[in-house]
Amino acid sequence: xxxxxxxxxxxxxxxxxxxxxxxxxxxxxxxxxxxxxxxxxxxxxxxxxxxxxxxxxxxxxxxxxxxxxxxxxxxxxxxxxxxxxxxxxxxxxxxxxxxxxxxxxxxxxxxxxxxxxxxxxxxxxxxxxxxxxxxxxxxxxxxxxxxxxxxxxxxxxxxxxxxxxxxxxxxxxxxxxxxxxxxxxxxxxxxxxxxxxxxxxxxxxxxxxxxxxxxxxxxxxxxxxxxxxxxxxxxxxxxxxxxxxxxxxxxxxxxxxxxxxxxxxxxxxxxxxxxxxxxxxxxxxxxxxxxxxxxxxxxxxxxxxxxxxxxxxxxxxx
Amino acid sequence: xxxxxxxxxxxxxxxxxxxxxxxxxxxxxxxxxxxxxxxxxxxxxxxxxxxxxxxxxxxxxxxxxxxxxxxxxxxxxxxxxxxxxxxxxxxxxxxxxxxxxxxxxxxxxxxxxxxxxxxxxxxxxxxxxxxxxxxxxxxxxxxxxxxxxxxxxxxxxxxxxxxxxxxxxxxxxxxxxxxxxxxxxxxxxxxxxxxxxxxxxxxxxxxxxxxxxxxxxxxxxxxxxxxxxxxxxxxxxxxxxxxxxxxxxxxxxxxxxxxxxxxxxxxxxxxxxxxxxxxxxxxxxxxxxxxxxxxxxxxxxxxxxxxxxxxxxxxxxx
Numbered sequence: 161x162x163x164x165x166x167x168x169x170x171x172x173x174x175x176x177x178x179x180x181x182x183x184x185x186x187x188x189x190x191x192x193x194x195x196x197x198x199x200x201x202x203x204x205x206x207x208x209x210x211x212x213x214x215x216x217x218x219x220x221x222x223x224x225x226x227x228x229x230x231x232x233x234x235x236x237x238x239x240x241x242x243x244x245x246x247x248x249x250x251x252x253x254x255x256x257x258x259x260x261x262x263x264x265x266x267x268x269x270x271x272x273x274x275x276x277x278x279x280x281x282x283x284x285x286x287x288x289x290x291x292x293x294x295x296x297x298x299x300x301x302x303x304x305x306x307x308x309x310x311x312x313x314x315x316x317x318x319x320x321x322x323x324x325x326x327x328x329x330x331x332x333x334x335x336x337x338x339x340x341x342x343x344x345x346x347x348x349x350x351x352x353x354x355x356x357x358x359x360x361x362x363x364x365x366x367x368x369x370x371x372x373x374x375x376x377x378x379x380x381x382x383x384x385x386x387x388x389x390x391x392x393x394x395x396x397x398x399x400x401x402x403x404x405x406x407x408x409x410x411x412x413x414x415x416x417x418x419x420x421x422x423x424x425x426x427x428x429x430x431x432x433x434x435x436x437x438x439x440x441x442x443x444x445x446x447x448x449x450x451x452x453x454x455x456x457x458x459x460x461x462x463x464x465x466x467x468x469x470x471x472x473x474x475x476x477x478x
Numbered sequence: 479x480x481x482x483x484x485x486x487x488x489x490x491x492x493x494x495x496x497x498x499x500x501x502x503x504x505x506x507x508x509x510x511x512x513x514x515x516x517x518x519x520x521x522x523x524x525x526x527x528x529x530x531x532x533x534x535x536x537x538x539x540x541x542x543x544x545x546x547x548x549x550x551x552x553x554x555x556x557x558x559x560x561x562x563x564x565x566x567x568x569x570x571x572x573x574x575x576x577x578x579x580x581x582x583x584x585x586x587x588x589x590x591x592x593x594x595x596x597x598x599x600x601x602x603x604x605x606x607x608x609x610x611x612x613x614x615x616x617x618x619x620x621x622x623x624x625x626x627x628x629x630x631x632x633x634x635x636x637x638x639x640x641x642x643x644x645x646x647x648x649x650x651x652x653x654x655x656x657x658x659x660x661x662x663x664x665x666x667x668x669x670x671x672x673x674x675x676x677x678x679x680x681x682x683x684x685x686x687x688x689x690x691x692x693x694x695x696x697x698x699x700x701x702x703x704x705x706x707x708x709x710x711x712x713x714x715x716x717x718x719x720x721x722x723x724x725x726x727x728x729x730x731x732x733x734x735x736x737x738x739x740x741x742x743x744x745x746x747x748x749x750x751x752x753x754x755x756x757x758x759x760x761x762x763x764x765x766x767x768x769x770x771x772x773x774x775x776x777x778x779x780x781x782x783x784x785x786x787x788x789x790x791x792x793x794x795x796x
Contacts, residue, residue, distance in 0.1 A: 344644060356726070356727045372675075
């Protein structure tokens with residue numbers, strides 16, 4: 161595993177090649193797609209042949225990222241992954257590309273260095289921030305389309321500048337992108353406001369399921385396969401449910417149990433200053449970060465809830 | 479009604495006086511409080527005597543804005559209102575102060591010019607942006623406490639930089655405030671994430687009440703006094719409910735009916751590109767903006783819903 165390279169070196173590599181394939185991660189989000197399409201547009205502006213690939217279908221709401229963009233077929237000379245922490249996250253593209261990825265541009269501290277060279281800034285809120293710097297080093301002025309791709313990556317990975325990964329530099333970079341004509345109203349509305357009816361229905365049922373324990377310090381929300389089926393929700397409707405129990409005033413530990421196909425439960429734990437989510441989940445064979453962690457418990461739901469509440473009780477007392 | 483004054487003139491007025499009372503609007507929000515306490519802290523840094531007043535109790539979540547700040551009693555020489563569009567919005571403070579308010583610093587285009595002099599920028603997302611400029615003109619460097627007050631005003635009035643009033647200048651000003659040491663993680667969490675249990679319960683009931691009309695182009699959500707009582711929600715828990723129906727994919731017109739004490743309904747209409755909210759509400763004796771408007775209808779709920787859906791049908795067809 162070699163040392164990460166600099167923005168200047170990454171730009172030099174890209175300047176020296178043609179026929180570039182850009183890989184995004186499976187279950188694509190705003191940062192991998194925004195990074196990928198921004199880089200592709202910039203390389204095409206330099207007269208290069210380039211396209212973006214993704215293992216999964218790109219949700220309709222991201223259509224503006226590739227509007228008017230040609231995605232030609234060609235035999236690649238150079239393969240570059242963006243916002244991909246591990247080659248496993250390439251999904252079905254892994255087998256075709258995993259062993260000859262020349263460059264990875266990423267912001268995950270957990271990056272497995274699967275590419276020949278790695279441009280990594282774990283302190284950046286989004287891979288799109290690094291792509292912005294690479295594009296600048298390539299001498300490409302972002303037009304409105306490139307700026308909208310970059311803005312999308314930054315806005316989605318910061319929860320619209322709400323998460324703690326938002327720094328003064330993040331806001332200044334976003335400001336520069338607005339100067340390029342970004343329609344932030346449209347993007348913010350598309351990314352943060354619009355929910356499918358199925359998602360709203362699932363949220364309603366999930367709120368119905370919420371129960372409080374340990375003097376209301378622990379809130380547990382349950383999402384069963386029956387609820388998912390009744391609501392008509394798909395995989396894209398499931399994002400952002402796990403934080404809900406912890407957002408309730410006075411709750412120290414928020415737990416979301418989501419039933420998996422096999423009847424077991426994926427448990428997501430969210431905490432504030434008062435408890436260590438990773439410590440709770442490690443006691444049940446899982447792991448994660450201080451404030452966001454997970455584990456898996458066998459079904460059915462009731463004993464699974466008892467088990468996790470019991471571990472939370474031992475951790476926070478009460 | 480005189481011409482609005484400049485930032486420099488407003489700063490000159492404040493520099494020339496002492497014993498300054500700063501007035502905020504009733505049902506105080508992050509912008510009026512953030513503006514008021516930022517200005518108060520800056521004036522005290524200049525050695526002046528100053529305090530902030532509000533007709534209503536300040537919700538607990540804003541406590542960090544005035545932490546460590548002395549709010550002395552004195553006979554005012556100069557009265558300045560911040561983020562107050564109309565003297566009526568001073569609530570119970572109106573009778574004491576309305577006729578001798580020397581200066582108003584505001585960003586509402588609808589400001590009634592009730593003060594002797596008015597510093598107005600209707601293109602600014604928050605009054606706190608103007609207060610930031612006034613503080614700079616006074617020669618005060620924002621410390622962390624002042625910066626957190628200003629950040630709070632800007633973040634809350636832009637929905638954490640999500641609304642269309644967010645410009646490159648807004649983001650740059652927020653970036654500068656982060657440079658002053660603002661704990662944006664704490665502020666964003668306090669302002670945007672935490673909900674009371676009563677609010678979550680009211681939201682659950684409101685989602686239960688959601689009905690769709692006109693080929694699902696129109697969504698109607700009902701909030702009755704019975705639901706409010708069951709949930710235990712107070713006035714502070716009612717913010718931000720009106721946009722919910724319009725956030726559902728495919729909905730052109732989102733309607734929220736909230737029962738008032740007298741049994742009539744306050745109707746909030748939200749629209750996108752496809753319909754004019756103000757036009758809909760004008761047909762029912764109300765008014766407002768292109769995308770957000772309101773009116774009042776007599777109860778009970780069922781005929782009120784029929785009436786508004788009928789007007790929406792005539793407006794959008796279907």
